[in-house]
Amino acid sequence: MPTGPERADAVVVGAGHNGLVAANLLADAGWDVLVLEATGAPGGAVRSAEVTVPGYLSDLYSSFYPLGYASPVLAGLDLDRHGLRWTHAPDVLAHLLPDGRAAVLNRDLDATAASLAVFAPADGERWRHAYADWLDVAGPMLATITTPYPPVRGGVALLRRLRVGGSLRLARRLVVPVRKLGAELFDGEGGTLLLAGCALHTDLSPEEAGSGVYGWLLAMLGQQVGWPVPVGGAQRITDALVDRLTARGGRIVHDARVDRVLTARGRAMGVRTVDGRAWRARRAVLADVPAPALYLDLVGAAALPPRLVQDLAHFRWDGSTLKVDWALSGPVPWTNPAVAGAGTVHLGADLDGLTTYSAELARGQVPRDPFLLVGQMSVADPSHSPPGTESLWAYTHLPFRRDWRAEDVAAHVARMEDVLEAAAPGFRARILGRHVAGPADLERGDPSLVGGALGGGTAAAYQQLFLRPIPGLGRADTPVDRLYLASASAHPGGGVHGAPGANAARAALARDRALTGGLYAGVIGAAHRAVYR
Template structure:
């Protein structure tokens, strides 16, 4: 019996948030779009569920969304019309030092400045000066981050605002290690810790080139817009994207695992699913999957330039992850009560401790003193748990591995909980439920989280811009005509901002234009021949 072929304008492989963003933009352009999702649920790493105890909602992967809240891509989709609303914790972020001091970031710049002033006289003013610098470039920076490479419009706007000298100084700041950036901006320990803790949301160390820009971006967005959460959990972002897409005629098919991109004469013609189903794409195939999966598994090395396949051998994943959710019968009993009102807490290390932690990861060792990123979800959105309780999570990075011994992860879980117990004596007595997701569990529930890596590939400078995912154009276009990479493996990388999906949709639309599409295709093909010859 022959499986019938369905025909649409575009097939989107994967219903993560980037795939859903891409599908929404194509539907807006009048295209007939089908999204094929391998699992039974849309959303990828933007999902929520009760996994610890009844009445306690956990965000299973991502939680706080400064980039999503500030993203021009998501703002342009008007997701508030589809039920998305935001809440803020009283304080954005607290970095708790081993000696129990805390640097606190609040949406009121004066409150943040007062916290940093306690670490060194003048650091409050230095924070306000750094924030003023950020405000002068924030709009073109966000435009540059969320548009295709090269960022012509954002780059020209930055040059107009800063002139040549200022643009060169900004370029220097963008490649600084976060330790060096903190040293240049502040005299005390509080400001550098805020920046470095933010940088370590990635897989970089405080000494890595380019780590400063991540710390600066997340900290300054926290000052400008906060780190908000969706009311009702991360799932609300996905629900809004799905409602918008289906309301405009798009389709999502779950448990439709794609195992091959179908090509003819160097062009993507559609996809095949593991059950033998075939989906013909008149105009484009967009893939919200990691780059190695797209190129090596779905397309196949034989159909790609040999140099591209060689380069993929050097593709580097970001670190593995251990994620724990707890249901607590009462709020976390922090010794330092300044931490109690922060939505996010960075915990377990000062700046030197962060360097040691990152060095252990770089050497493939489990850190004996793990650095934790902690989310107090009920502080940010009380609806996450019953009154007077807390839905808490923490994650910590691990060296990247595809397989882990259960004993190693259990021992590391004990270390994680001890870090919390040291900072909040009595924490363990409050636990009424716990859910542990190691690298294998994360990948099982979301196949794009390979080995528990959350970022679609390292954030290191050698795998960014035109080097992401491998040396090339830094664009969604691939050497296969009408096939586009729409995942976090593409520029600008991880984070819930929708830019890789939007960039892929823009590229597909540019390729399909009646008057200029053929010329666009020839230009991209020539560029790929130059890069991969």
């Protein structure tokens, strides 16, 4: 045991993937980095374990990673050198309608077009045109998404490519609801449902501003790069990040829950853990925790501008989540065999059903007919279970609450299984084991998943860009000098792409280059004073 506070150039609070990305980038710059993780294992919501039946691997939180695979941030870390390998299901995605028809997205453009042409003859060509539009902007768009706000370089590249008229049309697409976008792009239901189901990976309804861009982004990435999974489970991403960090001298301390950011003269000096130990940061503190936890719990309202504290009262979480993993004795017995090869299946609703489901959530009601996002993990990566079997999961959204009763969770699990049984008669007979993770279970496993909210805060337009997590805090910098928000609560938000962690590391490095207080600190400080005076 050290006799005094342990010291490092940077203390990173939380070993979720964003915290690990930030730690890696600082270690690349030659910093001595210490990561403090509240739980007994790194990875946050990027972890795997056998929780149903021995021999069946489950990804405990996230599974499919189009954003991670395409992310310039993760690509720049060369995680393949640390054991990360990717694999794909035969089909990327299938949306199964209640009447048994299915729209199927495949990395082969001809196969996707053929599936959508069944819904409307011209929709195959319409999909090709939509995909061509995506390819025109994909590179600058991803650069814009994964860099700090304001995204100058990506924005300039988009403007040069699209010119004024094209940029204005793209700006419109960023705010249009997915129902409207689908109606403009396609004649039939299939294409619209592929977009709308993807949009509902967030907490937005098909009628909400901004839902169109989420659906378009995930669907088009599926066409371009697929929705790959790591060979051997989500844990392999975490393992690669940890291996890379430790190879560069970074340290991770587990079961070290931080309860205070230590400040002096408006500057972060380190942190304190619940056991009373102090950990000093010579250069920066980076927090991979939700924004309310950082500001209200770790820093404390007394050390913050009153206006910031008032604005945090309006911070909105995304919805709670209920996830179930099953070990099945055989493949899912889908009535429609077109669904069997899809890694991800959207199940339980057509477009109007998605709107009804979202409206019930908005009213704080538990949906009577849950919409399911289903992962056929053994289809995507056969190493998840014994040959001829299936490691399956499904999750669905619930209204945001932190006090769910066990009987309410159990009743909704039964509804979820009813949806699967209706689409795949005989499903229940193949269940060998089940693991239920309700909202409270998800939060216990990863304290950043408050109430089972997966996105670090709503994806609604009023809490994005320079409004994330609250107005004026669109960057990783905080009103406390040398303290940076590195979690999904920061721009650009949820998803396993590493951008919030990378943005925080870049901000810390930029601030450190102005050791005397300099231009950077002066500009950031003036900006915060202007917003919160």
